[in-house]
Amino acid sequence: MKNSKLTSPEKLARLKGKLLKQRQKQRPIITVCAGTACVACGCVPLTAAFREALKENGLEDKIEIRTTGCHGFCERGPLVVLQPEGIFYQQVKPADAKSIIEQTIQNGELVEKLLYRDPQTKQVLTHEKDIPFYSKQMRLIFGMNGHMDPTSIHDYIALGGYAALARSFLEMQPEDIIEEVKKSGLRGRGGGGFLTGKKWATCRKAPGEPKYIICNADEGDPGAFMDRSLLEGNPHAVVEGMIIGAYAIGSHDGYVYVRHEYPLAVKNLNIAIEAAREFGLLGENIFSSGFDFDIKVSRGGGAFVCGESTALMASLEGKIGEPRAKYIHTVTSGLWGKPSTLNNVETWANVPMIIEKGADEYAKVGTEGSKGTKVFALTGKVNNTGLVEVPMGMTLREIVFDIGGGIIENRPFKAVQTGGPSGGCLPESALDMPVDFDTLTEIGSMMGSGGLIVMDNLTCMVDLAKYFIHFLQEESCGKCTPCREGLRQLHHMLEKVTRGEGGVEILDDIERLCMVMENASLCALGSSAPNPVMSTLKYFRNEYLAHLEEQRCPAGVCKDLITYSVIEENCTGCVVCKRACPVDAIEGEKKEVHKINSDICTRCGICLAVCKFDAIFVE
Amino acid sequence: MTLPQAPLQNILDKHPHDESSLIMLLQDVQEAYRYLPPEILVEIAKTLNVPKAKVFGVATFYKAFSMEPRGETEIKVCCGTACHVRGSTLIMDEFKRTLGVEEGGTTEDGKFTLEAVNCVGTCAMAPVIVVKDVYHGHMTVNKLGKLLKSLNPKKAKTTGAKAS
Ligand SMILES: Cc1cc2nc3c(=O)[nH]c(=O)nc-3n(C[C@H](O)[C@H](O)[C@H](O)COP(=O)(O)O)c2cc1C
Numbered sequence: 001m002k003n004s005k006l007t008s009p010e011k012l013a014r015l016k017g018k019l020l021k022q023r024q025k026q027r028p029i030i031t032v033c034a035g036t037a038c039v040a041c042g043c044v045p046l047t048a049a050f051r052e053a054l055k056e057n058g059l060e061d062k063i064e065i066r067t068t069g070c071h072g073f074c075e076r077g078p079l080v081v082l083q084p085e086g087i088f089y090q091q092v093k094p095a096d097a098k099s100i101i102e103q104t105i106q107n108g109e110l111v112e113k114l115l116y117r118d119p120q121t122k123q124v125l126t127h128e129k130d131i132p133f134y135s136k137q138m139r140l141i142f143g144m145n146g147h148m149d150p151t152s153i154h155d156y157i158a159l160g161g162y163a164a165l166a167r168s169f170l171e172m173q174p175e176d177i178i179e180e181v182k183k184s185g186l187r188g189r190g191g192g193g194f195l196t197g198k199k200w201a202t203c204r205k206a207p208g209e210p211k212y213i214i215c216n217a218d219e220g221d222p223g224a225f226m227d228r229s230l231l232e233g234n235p236h237a238v239v240e241g242m243i244i245g246a247y248a249i250g251s252h253d254g255y256v257y258v259r260h261e262y263p264l265a266v267k268n269l270n271i272a273i274e275a276a277r278e279f280g281l282l283g284e285n286i287f288s289s290g291f292d293f294d295i296k297v298s299r300g301g302g303a304f305v306c307g308e309s310t311a312l313m314a315s316l317e318g319k320i321g322e323p324r325a326k327y328i329h330t331v332t333s334g335l336w337g338k339p340s341t342l343n344n345v346e347t348w349a350n351v352p353m354i355i356e357k358g359a360d361e362y363a364k365v366g367t368e369g370s371k372g373t374k375v376f377a378l379t380g381k382v383n384n385t386g387l388v389e390v391p392m393g394m395t396l397r398e399i400v401f402d403i404g405g406g407i408i409e410n411r412p413f414k415a416v417q418t419g420g421p422s423g424g425c426l427p428e429s430a431l432d433m434p435v436d437f438d439t440l441t442e443i444g445s446m447m448g449s450g451g452l453i454v455m456d457n458l459t460c461m462v463d464l465a466k467y468f469i470h471f472l473q474e475e476s477c478g479k480c481t482p483c484r485e486g487l488r489q490l491h492h493m494l495e496k497v498t499r500g501e502g503g504v505e506i507l508d509d510i511e512r513l514c515m516v517m518e519n520a521s522l523c524a525l526g527s528s529a530p531n532p533v534m535s536t537l538k539y540f541r542n543e544y545l546a547h548l549e550e551q552r553c554p555a556g557v558c559k560d561l562i563t564y565s566v567i568e569e570n571c572t573g574c575v576v577c578k579r580a581c582p583v584d585a586i587e588g589e590k591k592e593v594h595k596i597n598s599d600i601c602t603r604c605g606i607c608l609a610v611c612k613f614d615a616i617f618v619e
Numbered sequence: 620m621t622l623p624q625a626p627l628q629n630i631l632d633k634h635p636h637d638e639s640s641l642i643m644l645l646q647d648v649q650e651a652y653r654y655l656p657p658e659i660l661v662e663i664a665k666t667l668n669v670p671k672a673k674v675f676g677v678a679t680f681y682k683a684f685s686m687e688p689r690g691e692t693e694i695k696v697c698c699g700t701a702c703h704v705r706g707s708t709l710i711m712d713e714f715k716r717t718l719g720v721e722e723g724g725t726t727e728d729g730k731f732t733l734e735a736v737n738c739v740g741t742c743a744m745a746p747v748i749v750v751k752d753v754y755h756g757h758m759t760v761n762k763l764g765k766l767l768k769s770l771n772p773k774k775a776k777t778t779g780a781k782a783s
């Protein structure tokens with residue numbers, strides 16, 4: 001099919017019809033997830049093996065192989081889904097390609113060993129949609145990932161892509177779009193949860209030309225990867241959202257600021273932008289409406305603070321990414337001093353759906369104050385690590401236990417951290433709280449970008465607070481004193497706590513310093529930095545006290561407070577640990593109980609990892 | 620040491636010569652030379668007509684840039700939150716000890732640079748390290764020794780590799 005410019009919405013609709021017909025002919029499809037995690041565990045040789053096997057069986061023309069973005073269930077990668085049936089194979093090795101083709105594709109038999117077995121019920125499940133990890137989700141934004149090749153604009157259009165854009169241009173005035181977005185209740189997914197429609201309205205009205213719109217793909221939260229997976233797996237949704245936003249706001253220049261470690265996201269995004277230009281969806285005179293808009297992609301320099309709106313804009317201008325005071329908001333004076341609208345990747349990806357479904361339909365999902373769904377990076381000590389999309393208002397318990405499948409090795413749940421470095425740790429008592437913007441803030445955490453890290457009894461909460469403060473200390477731009485010096489001192493004090501020093505009084509100092517930072521920092525990096533500390537102090541004070549009063553780390557993490565020893569009854573004298581210890585801290589003869597010399601031991605954990613008899617004890 | 624001029628010229632030709640291109644230019648230079656040689660920064664300042672101080676300011680502000688040559692092999696230890704709670708500190712400490720460098724440091728022989736990075740998107744296999752674009756998941760201090768040994772047999776003599 002020759003690609004020609006889609007000069008009108010009608011042409012788009014016609015193309016879609018044609019593509020759908022073609023798609024019907026081409027089935028079945030072998031979908032191979034090629035998201036980052038699946039690539040890391042070998043989907044590239046797997047895809048090659050499929051091609052080889054198809055060729056061997058003379059099926060190249062009858063069956064399509066589609067490599068897609070992340071399906072979310074990274075824990076079980078590489079994933080293969082056979083469409084149209086939705087047969088779900090997990091942890092597929094290149095050697096399995098042949099049996100899938102010969103058994104399932106040709107004979108309709110399932111390859112038993114590749115099916116998912118529910119760890120709880122032991123039930124073997126065949127279809128993607130039946131697996132609890134998926135069935136409890138609501139994949140409105142992320143669901144498309146599994147059905148398309150992100151580098152194919154045809155795939156996106158066939159699935160209904162750019163229909164919202166057509167609708168905006170055909171049926172709506174810019175003001176109507178803003179009204180619709182306002183009515184949908186959409187709040188920014190980048191952290192603060194600002195009302196998107198309100199932001200757009202202010203920017204549209206702000207005096208000054210040109211106006212800029214920007215997509216924040218800096219994704220600085222060190223434990224989150226949904227923006228990345230959206231850009232990698234469904235870049236057109238973001239592009240479409242941005243074009244609609246640009247039309248609504250009256251902007252002709254868009255930017256996407258992408259975190260520098262995301263080369264695949266940059267690549268797929270650039271392919272998408274190029275294709276959109278080729279089809280006339282970006283560039284001059286979109287849909288013959290006289291409206292022009294184009295997007296530039298800019299790679300970040302690797303600084304967390306550049307996720308902050310004013311710092312991001314400074315960075316786009318080629319400057320050092322330092323935030324400025326926001327007496328004047330960026331919607332009035334942003335990039336190059338012009339009115340600018342900044343939204344997060346996921347926020348932009350929500351826009352087409354709002355326009356297509358209508359605000360009322362969209363707003364049926366979610367809670368009073370938080371509409372729609374949210375994608376979370378569910379990670380840590382949870383069985384099903386991956387990206388999950390749930391309606392706002394689902395409880396943490398449902399996310400962690402129903403979707404996440406509970407804690408690894410059935411250990412006790414301790415806490416869940418939301419909101420990244422600006423967020424907080426929530427204890428078991430918060431598990432039944434609905435997850436939405438307001439509830440999370442109320443209980444001392446925040447939505448943030450959507451990291452959701454689960455912790456068990458082997459995670460030390462003081463160490464975790466120290467981890468975040470260390471991260472922020474490294475990332476503070478250093479412009480204002482409360483943040484720059486405050487973080488340094490805070491880290492210093494937490495370090496003392498992890499060594500069991502400083503006495504209980506140090507907690508007062510910590511709290512006082514947190515208060516100063518909260519109130520006196522110039523940007524939200526500094527003012528929200530105390531959250532990880534304050535929330536752990538609030539809910540896990542006992543752990544701080546154990547360090548300070550008993551010089552004990554209950555989780556067995558803080559190196560200065562733990563000792564490694566050998567459990568005599570369990571030790572078989574196999575000498576493995578002695579050979580492995582890098583500092584020769586272990587003594588013992590063959591077949592005799594070994595002993596660890598704690599003066600020499602550096603607490604590196606190797607002996608614990610190598611002992612096959614559970615004979616190493618940490619306390 | 621004289622630096623090859625060719626990549627620089629290509630890079631300069633690729634971008635418009637104004638301040639807003641600075642970061643992108645530096646990114647390309649970093650990629651081509653594996654660090655930002657000072658003489659090139661001076662050259663860039665001249666070409667873009669931006670004060671030298673500004674160029675050096677930007678070059679030292681962002682983590683993507685390095686003012687010293689990086690090692691042939693970059694070892695990236697993911698220290699993202701998910702990896703942290705699954706024990707990346709132990710991995711990092713062991714690398715520091717065996718390579719004899721701090722975070723961000725390069726070994727004396729110029730072979731390895733040890734780097735802490737944030738979430739690399741594969742939390743399902745936490746803790747993760749990335750060596751030459753290959754992801755190694757579910758890392759343990761024990762596996763680390765074997766890996767180092769395979770990369771550089773001489774260097775890794777003193778590690779947990781002994782266990783293998
Ligand atoms: C230190 C800091 C880091 C931030 N990092 C990000 C980020 O990585 N991605 C993001 O979308 N928003 C980030 N934000 C929030 C942005 O400043 C901004 O509020 C957001 O991009 C606006 O988009 P939204 O309304 O769609 O959420 C950060 C804010 C601060 C203070």
Ligand code: SF4
Pocket residue numbers: 305322323475476477478479480481483484521522523524525526527
């Ligand atoms: S609060 Fe921290 S990051 Fe923000 S401007 Fe001040 S020093 Fe920079």
Ligand code: SF4
Pocket residue numbers: 566570571572573574575576577578594610611612613614615616
């Ligand atoms: S590895 Fe375990 S069982 Fe073997 S000697 Fe060491 S402590 Fe004993």
Ligand code: SF4
Pocket residue numbers: 564580581582583584585586596600601602603604605606607608
């Ligand atoms: S923790 Fe490390 S240093 Fe200590 S005894 Fe075990 S292997 Fe040796």
Ligand code: FES
Pocket residue numbers: 033034035036037038039069070071072073074075077078079
């Ligand atoms: S990368 Fe394949 S499921 Fe996430």
Ligand code: FES
Pocket residue numbers: 222223224697698699700701702703737738739740741742743745746747
């Ligand atoms: S935190 Fe290490 S891969 Fe995500």
